Amino acid sequence: MSPLAKISSVFEPRFAEFAFEPAFTAAVDQHVAEIRDRLSAAHSGLFPPPPPRDVLTDYALGFLDALEEMDWREPVGHDYAVCRLTAISWLALHHDLLTAGDEYGDPSSSANGLT
Template sequence: MNDSPGCPLADVAATYGPRLSECSSEPGLVAALDQHEAAVCDALVPARRGARRRAVGREELGDYVLGFTDRLAEVAWVEPAGHDFATLRLTAVCRLIRDHGLLGTAS
């Protein structure tokens, strides 16, 4: 699967993907990532009573990322050295990208 220039998932994976390894050794950050990942999935794929959750799609996750990063730009957010709500959310998006193979390569 080829990525078009400016693909929001490719940009997020390149920027926040390295944070996945930072978070993997800290139990508190792993738990926070789990919660953020669940929140993104719930926003994209609302749970249906008795139904299995379907996989997250590339287009819908890309739309989510565009909306989320547009809001960050509106509030003039600056990425901190540590982990805040936005960096954890974007790092969780990276894990979804990786786990669902949304870039066609390992991220």
């Protein structure tokens, strides 16, 4: 399973919270915008293009590595990491980046406990 698919399997269920958690929705929206800006910094158009799957995957892996170094565990509420991982999941789903083949590593490995 690709890293994006692993993240989405854990954080996509949080999309349901958008219906009754407007602050969480706004925070995830801000994270989506920041990730898009970061990954398309050289883009000069008004709307950033969809992130390339490999670029978003590399970004997600780096973020997961940082969380692992901090020994982060998913809280009950919404911290920075939950918002960021939910935004990565939203981008992957919205841009249909989960249907491509898995070229990243051993499918049985898990990053930061995401399985």
